[in-house]
Amino acid sequence: MCTEQCDLQDPLGRSGCVAGIARYSRRRKNAEDIICSDDKARGHALLEEKQLKFHIERYGNIAHLWSSYALHSDGKQVARGINSIQAIKEANGWRVLGIMWQAESATAPLPKEYLP
Secondary structure, eight states, X not given: OOSSOOOOBOTTSOBOEETTXXXXXXXXXXXXHHHHHHHHHHTTOOEEEEEEEEEEEEEXXXXXXXXXXXXXXXXXXXXXXXXXXXXXXXXXXXXXXXXXXXXOOSSSOOOGGGOO
16 A cells, blocks of 8 residues: 555556555656656755766677766765666667666675776
8 A cells, every 4th residue: 555645547547556666657757857856855955976987798789788876965975886777779779678776785895897
């Protein structure tokens, strides 16, 4: 059950949430929606992700990008991690298939090859 009002529907008209996570969305969020919602949640702090280093592996029409990052809030580094981005080349250019990331932790520090 959602902890907040669930105003979401799938294409068949069903609505629902699972463990407080929306299952269906009427529309996709654009970058402005995400920035605005993040600003509200963070009290308007400036949040910036800076790429540290990247590596691309490509075979034919598929590619995998590994990108390490540092996350800054109001100019102060608050986290680091690695982005994993999978893409496929189509007739009109590259299309991102998936994005995953993991923040650095004491048990999973950034490997030296991903540091500048």
